[in-house]
Amino acid sequence: MTIAIRTASDGSQIATMLRGTVAALNQEVPVSEVKTMGEMISEVVSTPASTTALMVVFAALALVLGTIGIYGVLSFLVSNRTREIGIRMALGAQGGDVLRSVIGEGVRLTLAGIALGLAGAFALMRILSGELYGVNATDPLTFFTVAILVGFVALTACYVPARRAMRWIQWWR
DSSP: OOOOOOOSSOHHHHHHHHHHHHHHHOTTOOOOOOOOHHHHHHHHHHHHHHHHHHHHHHHHHHHHHHHHHHHHHHHHHHHTTHHHHHHHHHTTOOHHHHHHHHHHHHHHHHHHHHHHHHHHHHHHHHHHGGGOSSSOTTOHHHHHHHHHHHHHHHHHHHHHHHHHHHHHHHHHO
16 A cells, blocks of 8 residues: 655654654554655656666767778778879879869768768657656767867878878979
């Protein structure tokens, strides 16, 4: 049996009074788990809140690992084009043209990746929306921020090795 009592006094005083009243009526009826409404609400909310905190930690870890992976792959792809960059510059291509070419290819790959990632996120948001607590599953700020971060990392991953290759080739001449 569960009894709910509304009172303005302290919960510990009510618990003592309740136990005494029940014991006076019937000694064999145990009184267990006397809780305030705040304690009950805290228990109900703590599980979704801890699940959300765990999801935030894993999402941040995935974002860090994803950005490191994107940077590594794009940087590797651009570094492999060092000979091509050297040949283009030897044939008279300007540094800006070569840089635009390399970054343009990186932008195309990045936009394709962002589009696929957003499509996957929108497809999974119905499944994950039940696990979110206090956050909308279609939060446009989150989607926009992650897309901008991925784009920035990808552009940096293309620019830095291409610039390094052009500088090395110009120094070599």
